Amino acid sequence: MALRATTSAVEPDLLFLPWRLALEQWPAEDTVALPRGISRHTVRFVRVNDSVYAVKEIEESFAQREYELLFDLRRLGAPCVEPVGVIAGRTDSDGEDLPAALITRHLPYSLPYRSLVTTTLTWETGERMLDALVLLLVRLHLLGFAWNDCSLSNTLFRRDAGAFSAYLVDAETGELHGTLSRGQRSYDIDTATMNLMGELMDLQAGGFVPASFDVMVIGEQLRSRYEHLWMTLTEPVTVSGTDRRHIHIMLRTLNGLGFDVAELTAEAGEGGSVIHVRPKVVDAGHHRRRMLRLTGIDMHENQARRLLNDLDAFRLVVDPDEDEQVVAHRWVAEVYEAILRRIPRALRGKLEPPELVHEVLAHRWYASERGDGDVGLDWAIDDYVATELHHKPDESAVLGSSVAAPDPDDDVDLDEDPAG
Numbered sequence: 001m002a003l004r005a006t007t008s009a010v011e012p013d014l015l016f017l018p019w020r021l022a023l024e025q026w027p028a029e030d031t032v033a034l035p036r037g038i039s040r041h042t043v044r045f046v047r048v049n050d051s052v053y054a055v056k057e058i059e060e061s062f063a064q065r066e067y068e069l070l071f072d073l074r075r076l077g078a079p080c081v082e083p084v085g086v087i088a089g090r091t092d093s094d095g096e097d098l099p100a101a102l103i104t105r106h107l108p109y110s111l112p113y114r115s116l117v118t119t120t121l122t123w124e125t126g127e128r129m130l131d132a133l134v135l136l137l138v139r140l141h142l143l144g145f146a147w148n149d150c151s152l153s154n155t156l157f158r159r160d161a162g163a164f165s166a167y168l169v170d171a172e173t174g175e176l177h178g179t180l181s182r183g184q185r186s187y188d189i190d191t192a193t194m195n196l197m198g199e200l201m202d203l204q205a206g207g208f209v210p211a212s213f214d215v216m217v218i219g220e221q222l223r224s225r226y227e228h229l230w231m232t233l234t235e236p237v238t239v240s241g242t243d244r245r246h247i248h249i250m251l252r253t254l255n256g257l258g259f260d261v262a263e264l265t266a267e268a269g270e271g272g273s274v275i276h277v278r279p280k281v282v283d284a285g286h287h288r289r290r291m292l293r294l295t296g297i298d299m300h301e302n303q304a305r306r307l308l309n310d311l312d313a314f315r316l317v318v319d320p321d322e323d324e325q326v327v328a329h330r331w332v333a334e335v336y337e338a339i340l341r342r343i344p345r346a347l348r349g350k351l352e353p354p355e356l357v358h359e360v361l362a363h364r365w366y367a368s369e370r371g372d373g374d375v376g377l378d379w380a381i382d383d384y385v386a387t388e389l390h391h392k393p394d395e396s397a398v399l400g401s402s403v404a405a406p407d408p409d410d411d412v413d414l415d416e417d418p419a420g
Contacts, residue, residue: 007085151195
């Protein structure tokens with residue numbers, strides 16, 4: 001049978017990989033050693049030119065279905081890996097059929113959950129991972145996607161300003177609908193809870209999770225946090241028109257979660273005007289969009305929220321009456337790029353550029369608080385590099401490749417569309 005390829009990306013060199021061999025037999029020179037999560041299928045990472053791809057062996061009909069699901073999810077703006085193609089019609093040297101291969105683009109700086117638990121899982125790290133998983137599940141449900149196999153193993157995590165952002169990496173069992181019923185969502189929550197508890201028990205058996213962690217409690221926390229977030233994002237709220245403080249708290253809560261408000265309506269009632277607040281549940285990324293509009297820099301939601309706080313503080317010091325677009329250009333040059341430029345080139349690939357900037361600014365804040373006075377940006381950068389950055393593992397996709405952090409010494413056109 002002839003080799004057949006379905007692809008959404010123009011990368012002809014992918015066709016010259018050793019498709020006549022089972023993935024487990026691929027030679028080392030054709031693969032890249034990257035952390036892998038637990039999978040029921042054989043998975044290998046390959047580098048073709050300057051891009052890194054994940055290749056998964058799977059039956060052709062499932063590979064094609066997952067490819068199309070991931071494509072639809074990306075179109076809807078879901079946090080998931082990018083589908084690249086399906087290779088089918090594979091046979092070995094003896095003419096025996098081999099499984100099809102699903103190709104996805106590797107998510108730079110992403111890690112499976114086991115790579116985040118390098119020693120012993122702390123309660124703080126566990127809570128951040130749980131929050132990221134819950135937010136991912138809610139966002140997928142808002143788009144009408146029933147995962148049916150939500151787990152830590154099917155998720156990749158990126159560091160996001162002290163928190164984590166979670167991404168769907170396996171859509172094999174998923175279903176996309178217009179909307180999900182309460183029963184469909186409940187099934188997903190039940191499955192996620194059982195999978196999470198099983199994975200934590202496995203980590204406990206390996207000594208990576210303290211025996212004092214009550215796995216049942218953590219499983220119930222996933223359920224309660226999901227329900228709270230779902231209600232916050234989907235239930236209309238009615239408040240008195242005179243209760244401005246309540247309205248502002250509601251708006252800040254929604255924005256803090258990365259969502260916008262679609263509608264505010266006022267109606268006259270016997271006790272005065274009544275305001276109905278309806279969250280815009282399908283449009284996440286409030287802070288990310290504002291940062292992109294002001295600076296042209298794309299980053300994760302929490303990173304944007306933290307760095308916008310610094311930009312707003314910078315504006316108050318520089319000139320509170322100046323146009324925010326003008327101040328944003330100054331902030332990029334005098335803070336964002338200044339930090340990246342001062343960090344040694346060899347260390348810039350350890351974290352994504354926005355994460356590096358966030359960590360330096362947080363380091364400056366804590367050092368200034370301890371010293372009862374501003375330590376200055378240059379001192380904070382040098383001290384952060386010496387005391388923290390040198391000891392961090394390198395989380396770039398391929399060390400020394402062009403996938404690593406961009407060089408801040410290169411010219412940057414802030415008016416250029418970052419999407420190309």
